[in-house]
Amino acid sequence: MALLEINNVSKHFGGLAALDEVSFSALEGEIHGLIGPNGAGKSTMFKNISGFYSPTTGTIRFNGQDIQGLSPSSIAKLGIVRTFQETTLFQELTVFENVLVGCHLEAEVNLLDALFGLNKKVQQKANVHALKVLDFMGLTERKDQLAIELPLGSQRALAIAIALAAKPKLILMDEPFAGMNPEETRQMMDLTRKVNETGVTIVLVEHDMKAVMGLCENITVLNFGTLLAQGKPDEIRQNDKVINAYLGGGH
Amino acid sequence: MNKFNLTQFVVMLTLFIGLILLPHYLRYQHQDFMIFLIINVLVVVSYRLMTLTGEWSLIHIVMMGVGAYTSALMSKHMGVSVWLTIPLAGLSAAVLAGLLSTPLFRMTQFYFLIGSFAVGEAIRLAWIFFIKPFGGSSGISSVPSPELLGIDFMDPIPYYYLVLIVVSLCLWVLYRIEKSRIGLTLNAVHWKAPLAQSVGVNTWKYRTLAFMVASLFVGIAGALKIHYLGNVTPHQFGVGSMVFVLIWVIVGGYNTFYGPIIGAVVLSVLDESLRNLNEYRPAIYGVLLIISIMFMPKGLEHISQGLKDWIKTAKSSS
Ligand SMILES: Nc1ncnc2c1ncn2[C@@H]1O[C@H](COP(=O)(O)OP(=O)(O)O)[C@@H](O)[C@H]1O
Ligand SMILES: [Mg+2]
Numbered sequence: 236m237a238l239l240e241i242n243n244v245s246k247h248f249g250g251l252a253a254l255d256e257v258s259f260s261a262l263e264g265e266i267h268g269l270i271g272p273n274g275a276g277k278s279t280m281f282k283n284i285s286g287f288y289s290p291t292t293g294t295i296r297f298n299g300q301d302i303q304g305l306s307p308s309s310i311a312k313l314g315i316v317r318t319f320q321e322t323t324l325f326q327e328l329t330v331f332e333n334v335l336v337g338c339h340l341e342a343e344v345n346l347l348d349a350l351f352g353l354n355k356k357v358q359q360k361a362n363v364h365a366l367k368v369l370d371f372m373g374l375t376e377r378k379d380q381l382a383i384e385l386p387l388g389s390q391r392a393l394a395i396a397i398a399l400a401a402k403p404k405l406i407l408m409d410e411p412f413a414g415m416n417p418e419e420t421r422q423m424m425d426l427t428r429k430v431n432e433t434g435v436t437i438v439l440v441e442h443d444m445k446a447v448m449g450l451c452e453n454i455t456v457l458n459f460g461t462l463l464a465q466g467k468p469d470e471i472r473q474n475d476k477v478i479n480a481y482l483g484g485g486h
Numbered sequence: 487m488n489k490f491n492l493t494q495f496v497v498m499l500t501l502f503i504g505l506i507l508l509p510h511y512l513r514y515q516h517q518d519f520m521i522f523l524i525i526n527v528l529v530v531v532s533y534r535l536m537t538l539t540g541e542w543s544l545i546h547i548v549m550m551g552v553g554a555y556t557s558a559l560m561s562k563h564m565g566v567s568v569w570l571t572i573p574l575a576g577l578s579a580a581v582l583a584g585l586l587s588t589p590l591f592r593m594t595q596f597y598f599l600i601g602s603f604a605v606g607e608a609i610r611l612a613w614i615f616f617i618k619p620f621g622g623s624s625g626i627s628s629v630p631s632p633e634l635l636g637i638d639f640m641d642p643i644p645y646y647y648l649v650l651i652v653v654s655l656c657l658w659v660l661y662r663i664e665k666s667r668i669g670l671t672l673n674a675v676h677w678k679a680p681l682a683q684s685v686g687v688n689t690w691k692y693r694t695l696a697f698m699v700a701s702l703f704v705g706i707a708g709a710l711k712i713h714y715l716g717n718v719t720p721h722q723f724g725v726g727s728m729v730f731v732l733i734w735v736i737v738g739g740y741n742t743f744y745g746p747i748i749g750a751v752v753l754s755v756l757d758e759s760l761r762n763l764n765e766y767r768p769a770i771y772g773v774l775l776i777i778s779i780m781f782m783p784k785g786l787e788h789i790s791q792g793l794k795d796w797i798k799t800a801k802s803s804s
Contacts, residue, residue: 285684287680287683306683306688307680307684308687311684311685312686316685317684319680319681319684323678323681324681325673325674325678326677327673328670328673328677332670335670336687339671339685339686340685344668346663346668346695346699349662349663349666349667349668349669350662358667361667397681401685
């Protein structure tokens with residue numbers, strides 16, 4: 236079953252069509268690759284799905300519901316969380332606090348809770364959930380460090396931990412392996428698989444072809460804002476258009 | 487209770503006892519000074535809650551005026567007890583802040599700063615322009631003072647205690663909010679609004695919440711001020727006063743709860759002690775300000791933090 240359906244989505248910036256009538260679907264439970272050369276419109280697609288942009292035309296359905304034009308926080312409430320291309324964390328907060336912010340939807344406190352601590356259960360629930368996520372992502376030992384002090388690999392893991400804390404059904408990952416050495420990449424791939432195995436669907440934007448081919452069941456290829464190809468990793472690898480536009484360039 | 491909390495507790499207790507005893511050792515003029523200083527502490531601390539979201543507004547002092555006018559009008563013309571008009575002053579400022587959020591939070595950063603200034607000035611002009619009910623330029627005089635068990639609240643000492651109690655309660659509430667998950671979310675909105683949004687934080691809602699709570703408490707501060715002064719005018723809430731708030735917060739530092747308090751207290755005491763130097767006062771004040779910004783860009787709070795660390799290391803090495 237398709238969890239996410241993109242139908243003829245276009246996004247124009249003035250005269251530039253960053254996305255032009257793109258359609259694809261991500262199936263429930265899969266890791267779906269979204270690839271293409273720089274400037275192909277991958278990040279723009281993510282921003283449209285997560286509500287940071289609204290598409291100029293076209294519809295986006297999630298779980299059978301139209302979501303285009305909703306605000307980012309409402310879309311997060313429905314179960315879609317994105318991560319950012321540049322590692323984005325609350326650098327001035329501790330690792331634990333970072334994940335606690337991610338628990339916002341899980342256990343939002345109101346003013347009265349905050350003042351009188353009446354609803355201890357809400358606080359407790361958030362703390363327990365945050366610790367569980369930290370453990371899952373292997374960050375328990377670093378929980379009291381400031382986010383900014385973490386090595387790159389842990390920063391990426393934390394970015395995913397924040398997203399995971401929001402209990403998403405779908406995570407949009409924007410180049411999670413960029414700048415990593417092979418060992419770090421391998422670890423991140425394991426983590427990504429582990430997240431997916433808990434039942435979270437993932438759409439993955441990534442330039443590391445080995446990682447994409449190794450992780451994804453289906454792949455969508457964009458080029459200059461248009462859909463270039465779609466298929467299983469093997470089909471994509473052998474697709475002439477893809478080889479010319481993208482893989483041919485030394486990858 | 488661990489060791490560190492104990493020191494904190496002792497410091498707070500000493501401070502509190504000191505504040506309770508203090509007015510009896512002061513001259514009349516300095517009792518007045520202390521009343522306004524404590525009110526100003528509430529002004530800066532409530533302002534800091536607003537800055538937690540990263541937005542600096544120029545409307546805070548006008549919101550103080552909104553509380554002041556509400557309390558003055560209700561107590562003088564509608565015969566409502568001052569004990570009721572003080573909280574209602576806060577409430578009215580909070581409600582107005584809620585209404586203003588829709589246009590104001592379309593802007594962020596510099597545009598928000600300017601937008602908040604423009605809206606604030608518009609409100610102040612309304613007080614000057616609408617003589618009925620606001621009394622125009624000369625404002626409202628003979629504002630009643632609170633009544634309770636025959637205590638004379640025109641006298642500074644009882645009023646000092648009233649202000650001390652109300653402001654302490656307000657500071658406690660503001661402290662609890664900041665240390666709660668709400669405070670964490672406000673910080674998150676500040677540091678990375680898109681990331682906060684991506685995990686479901688409605689950033690607009692939290693900016694509005696911070697603005698409303700800040701206005702609530704500064705509205706109460708406004709009411710406390712004018713029921714002591716006995717009159718309210720538009721000029722008490724001009725941009726000049728706002729600049730002082732900004733200076734206190736910047737010089738004190740705004741990364742800790744107590745930074746702005748230190749700023750307000752140190753600079754006010756300094757200003758007061760320069761009173762005899764009359765014409766040189768603004769110049770000296772200005773020079774000190776420039777020096778402190780140049781040499782302590784992180785604010786006075788940084789010194790106390792350094793002191794804390796120093797005590798800690800001294801303790802652990804002994
Ligand atoms: N906010 C924007 N305003 C104008 N142009 C934009 C904006 N965002 C993206 N673009 C343009 O859209 C195209 C696609 O960008 P992007 O989605 O970031 O590509 P990718 O992530 O695939 O590298 C680029 O040409 C980029 O310059
Ligand atoms: Mg991109």
